[in-house]
Amino acid sequence: MITRETAVAVVGGGPGGYEAALVAAQLGADVTVVEKHGVGGAAVLTDCVPSKALIATADQRADLDVAVRLGVSLGSSERSPTEGALVEARAINERILGLAAAQSRDIRTSLEQAGVKVLDGAGRLAGPGLVRAETATGGQVDLTADVVLLATGATPRVLPTAVPDGERILTWQQIYALQELPGHLVVIGSGVTGAELAQAFLGLGSAVTLVSSRERVLPGEDADAATLIEDVFRERGMQVLSRSRAQGVERSADGVRVTLTDGRTVSGTHALLAVGSLPQTSGIGLQDVGVELSGSGHIVVDRVSRTSVPGIYAAGDCTGVLPLASVAAMQGRIAMWHALGDAVAPLNVRGVAANIFTDPEIATVGMSQQMADELADVQCVALPLARNPRAKMQGITAGFVKLFCRTGYGTVLGGVVVAPKASELIFPVALAVQNRLSVDAVASTITVYPSLSGSIAEAARQLHQSE
Numbered sequence: 001m002i003t004r005e006t007a008v009a010v011v012g013g014g015p016g017g018y019e020a021a022l023v024a025a026q027l028g029a030d031v032t033v034v035e036k037h038g039v040g041g042a043a044v045l046t047d048c049v050p051s052k053a054l055i056a057t058a059d060q061r062a063d064l065d066v067a068v069r070l071g072v073s074l075g076s077s078e079r080s081p082t083e084g085a086l087v088e089a090r091a092i093n094e095r096i097l098g099l100a101a102a103q104s105r106d107i108r109t110s111l112e113q114a115g116v117k118v119l120d121g122a123g124r125l126a127g128p129g130l131v132r133a134e135t136a137t138g139g140q141v142d143l144t145a146d147v148v149l150l151a152t153g154a155t156p157r158v159l160p161t162a163v164p165d166g167e168r169i170l171t172w173q174q175i176y177a178l179q180e181l182p183g184h185l186v187v188i189g190s191g192v193t194g195a196e197l198a199q200a201f202l203g204l205g206s207a208v209t210l211v212s213s214r215e216r217v218l219p220g221e222d223a224d225a226a227t228l229i230e231d232v233f234r235e236r237g238m239q240v241l242s243r244s245r246a247q248g249v250e251r252s253a254d255g256v257r258v259t260l261t262d263g264r265t266v267s268g269t270h271a272l273l274a275v276g277s278l279p280q281t282s283g284i285g286l287q288d289v290g291v292e293l294s295g296s297g298h299i300v301v302d303r304v305s306r307t308s309v310p311g312i313y314a315a316g317d318c319t320g321v322l323p324l325a326s327v328a329a330m331q332g333r334i335a336m337w338h339a340l341g342d343a344v345a346p347l348n349v350r351g352v353a354a355n356i357f358t359d360p361e362i363a364t365v366g367m368s369q370q371m372a373d374e375l376a377d378v379q380c381v382a383l384p385l386a387r388n389p390r391a392k393m394q395g396i397t398a399g400f401v402k403l404f405c406r407t408g409y410g411t412v413l414g415g416v417v418v419a420p421k422a423s424e425l426i427f428p429v430a431l432a433v434q435n436r437l438s439v440d441a442v443a444s445t446i447t448v449y450p451s452l453s454g455s456i457a458e459a460a461r462q463l464h465q466s467e
Helices: 015-026 041-045 048-069 089-113 192-204 223-235 325-339 369-373 389-394 427-434 439-443 454-462
Strands: 007-011 030-035 117-127 130-135 140-144 147-150 154-156 169-171 184-188 207-211 239-241 246-251 256-260 265-268 270-273 277-279 312-314 353-356 361-366 378-384 400-406 412-419
Touching: 007 015, 007 117, 007 140, 015 030, 015 041, 015 089, 015 147, 015 325, 041 048, 041 089, 048 089, 048 192, 089 117, 117 140, 147 325, 184 192, 184 246, 184 256, 184 265, 192 207, 192 223, 192 270, 192 353, 207 265, 223 239, 223 361, 223 369, 223 400, 223 412, 256 270, 312 325, 353 427, 361 427, 369 378, 369 400, 369 412, 378 454, 389 454, 400 454, 412 427, 412 454, 427 439, 439 454
Parallel strands: 007 030, 007 147, 030 117, 147 312, 169 270, 184 207, 184 270, 207 239
Antiparallel strands: 117 130, 130 140, 154 277, 246 256, 256 265, 353 361, 361 412, 378 400, 400 412
């Protein structure tokens, strides 16, 4: 039985850390969270919450053009209404940082109301069962813990030839300090972060050049979805430089100059580095106590978040399992359920849905097209959203729904949704994947008419397998 004599120390107050702390407090432990930048971590303060708020702002501006297609006149019919829309970068960023700070305060309040102590400072392992916190006021606090959870997250990767200065050469954590909208933003990296922010600034009115080292943007995603998004980028005026790798970035007289490995140069007013992230696992005492790291520097954990050292757990981006806030939170919860003796099931990523907040969004869950192509007993149906009646009403022209199922059994194995608010539409597919529902079970569930979700049911009907 857990009592208040059971001490839990959590290093890092992001989703993995604060969710773990809430569970541990609920189970009766004495819990302390050590966080140096602010409760909520990068996910709340500099990454997920701010970036999605920025994207939501860009979406509102882009909706002006959609309104015109639907017959709503917003001014001169001779030009796009977005050309006359004023974008106040300072006001936008003040709002974004304000709501991020408010979210951080709300999480801290939840922790404190649950009885969790929050220390503002940097934590590190000082020995087995010992966490040393260097507080923000310059003091030092040693925490003796029966259970330690490491949730230190990750930090933007930078290039030695492209050193961020916070003014013209930026990481994705620095863009919210801008006082003016970039006139021409050069985005280096076409993964999730690069694609999302490139389109966000394009939607706000910046000229954007996207430097992609691969054949297409979003190389790790569904090929059909990535191709569609790249087509949308180009149609809306973004310059996409495929199979182009940045060699370096330097300041010019009035902006930046990006040099590519083939000798070409791209000039802009600002450059945004989106070339991945690195786990924050150095300098926190891991080697001193024998915590195993992977070749990439991530903490090695099993499916209940245990590290190689008894009593030490880890969660979130520092583990490299899946770089999603939702997964980090579940890793943290599982760690505490396991460590404190509650009922627990190992982490199962089969039903984990992921979303890319481009316009349209890309949501995925379960089996991918690449995996399906390698198996003989998998069927797939893809339906373009342009045929959906609700999509027609809303002026949606780009997007599709794709489902995968097991031949003979009809079990839903995965799906892809490319649509506005795909992050909401993917849930019924994730529910089917997680619970091993059949396509017939999905198809026999009545959907609202008209609705975008009707295309999910229609795809399931097309996958019906008669006996």
